[in-house]
Amino acid sequence: xxxxxxxxxxxxxxxxxxxxxxxxxxxxxxxxxxxxxxxxxxxxxxxxxxxxxxxxxxxxxxxxxxxxxxxxxxxxxxxxxxxxxxxxxxxxxxxxxxxxxxxxxxxxxxxxxxxxxx
Amino acid sequence: xxxxxxxxxxxxxxxxxxxxxxxxxxxxxxxxxxxxxxxxxxxxxxxxxxxxxxxxxxxxxxxxxxxxxxxxxxxxxxxxxxxxxxxxxxxxxxxxxxxxxxxxxxxxxxxxxxxxxxxxxxxxxxxxxxxxxxxxxxxxxxxxxxxxxxxxxxxxxxxxxxxxxxxxxxxxxxxxxxxxxxxxxxxxxxxxxxxxxxxxxxxxxxxxxxxxxxxxxxxxxxxxxxxxxxxxxxxxxxxxxxxxxxxxxxxxxxxxxxxxxxxxxxxxxxxxxxxxxxxxxxx
Numbered sequence: 001x002x003x004x005x006x007x008x009x010x011x012x013x014x015x016x017x018x019x020x021x022x023x024x025x026x027x028x029x030x031x032x033x034x035x036x037x038x039x040x041x042x043x044x045x046x047x048x049x050x051x052x053x054x055x056x057x058x059x060x061x062x063x064x065x066x067x068x069x070x071x072x073x074x075x076x077x078x079x080x081x082x083x084x085x086x087x088x089x090x091x092x093x094x095x096x097x098x099x100x101x102x103x104x105x106x107x108x109x110x111x112x113x114x115x116x117x118x
Numbered sequence: 119x120x121x122x123x124x125x126x127x128x129x130x131x132x133x134x135x136x137x138x139x140x141x142x143x144x145x146x147x148x149x150x151x152x153x154x155x156x157x158x159x160x161x162x163x164x165x166x167x168x169x170x171x172x173x174x175x176x177x178x179x180x181x182x183x184x185x186x187x188x189x190x191x192x193x194x195x196x197x198x199x200x201x202x203x204x205x206x207x208x209x210x211x212x213x214x215x216x217x218x219x220x221x222x223x224x225x226x227x228x229x230x231x232x233x234x235x236x237x238x239x240x241x242x243x244x245x246x247x248x249x250x251x252x253x254x255x256x257x258x259x260x261x262x263x264x265x266x267x268x269x270x271x272x273x274x275x276x277x278x279x280x281x282x283x284x285x286x287x288x289x290x291x292x293x294x295x296x297x298x299x300x301x302x303x304x305x306x307x308x309x310x311x312x313x314x315x316x317x318x319x320x321x322x323x324x325x326x327x328x329x330x331x332x333x334x335x336x337x338x339x340x341x342x343x344x345x346x347x348x349x350x351x352x353x354x355x356x357x358x359x360x361x362x363x364x365x366x367x368x369x370x371x372x373x374x375x376x377x378x379x380x381x382x383x384x385x386x387x388x389x390x391x392x393x394x395x396x397x398x399x400x401x
Contacts, residue, residue: 032350039346046335051328051380052365063362070395071353099395 005093010034077106132282139247144272156258163251174264178245192230240278273322280318291321302386305379308337340369340378356394
C-alpha cells in the first residue's frame, strides 16, 4: 500500500502543489485533488457558528481542519497544518487497507511534517 | 400499510414556489421567542398555532372537511363520516379537546391521530406557503400546554412537504437515518432537483434541533462538496469534515439520496463514518 500512496504539501488557497513528500511525480488524481482544495475549504458561505452553535457555543473561532473523502477505490485526506492554516497535507491512497489505517498513516505523516517545519 | 390511506391522494405537489414559501413560513416560526405561544395570521389564507417554536395546529382556506377525511381514513374500512361529525359537535358543545375525545372513543389510535393531525398541519402550511400570503403578525395568547405528542417541528414539516417529490424515497431515507445516525449526531436527507434552487429536504432524523436554515446550509454544503469531489473521483461515497472546534460534519450519498449529519464530536463522526464504511464493505 505504501508504495502507491501519494502525499504532498499544498497551498490551500491556490491549490498549488508545493512539495511532493511521498510517491513519484504528482499523479493526475493528486493534481485534481489539489486543484479542488480551494473550493473544498471555502467554508465561508455558511454560518458554521450557527450550525454548530447549539452544540458547542463556547467553541470560538471555527475553521475546517481536515476532510476525508472515501470512495470504493481511494481515500483522499486533506489536513491543514494547525500552525500554518494556508498549508495542507494531501494524502491519496488506494483502498487496499482499512480506512482507519490510512487515516492513522496520514495523521502520523502530518505530525512529522509539522515537526520538520518547526 | 393500510390500503385505505392510499385512497387519499397528495393534494399539493412540491414545487419550487411551494418549497420557497414553506422555508420562509417555517423560518418565521423559528425566529419567534423560544417561549412564545400564539397565532401566526396569514389573512384569509390561514393561520398557524405555535407554542415554543413548534406547530400545534394549522388551517388554510378551503380545508374545512380535510381533517374529517384524514381522521376517517385512519381506520380500514374508514370510520363513518357521521361518527366523526358527531364527535366534532360534541367537542364544540362540551369544550372537550378533540384529540382526547377521539382517543377515548377507542376508534382511533394515538399513532393514527398523530398521523392525521400531522398531515392536516403539513397540508395547511403547504397551502398557505403556495398562496404566497404574507404573515400579517403574531398574536400571542396565554393558553399553553398543547399535548407534546401532537405538536410538530418546522424541520419535520419541511421534510414532509419536500418528501412529496418522491414519497417512497423519502420513507426509505427516514429509515436509513434511523439506522445510520449515532448518538450526538443530527442528520437529514435531501435530493437534488434541477428545477429547484436549493436542495430538497425529504427526511430529518428523530429529535433534530437543527433549524430549517441550518438544515439547508448543511445540505448545500454537502451538495457542493460532492460536485467538487466528482471532478477528481466520481465514486466518492462519504466525506467527513472536522472543524477546529471538534465539531464535525459527515455527508454521504446512496443512489439519488444525499445525507448530511452534524456531529458534536470527532468520536461521533468517526463512529458514523465507520457505520457507512461497513454498510458497503464486502462481507
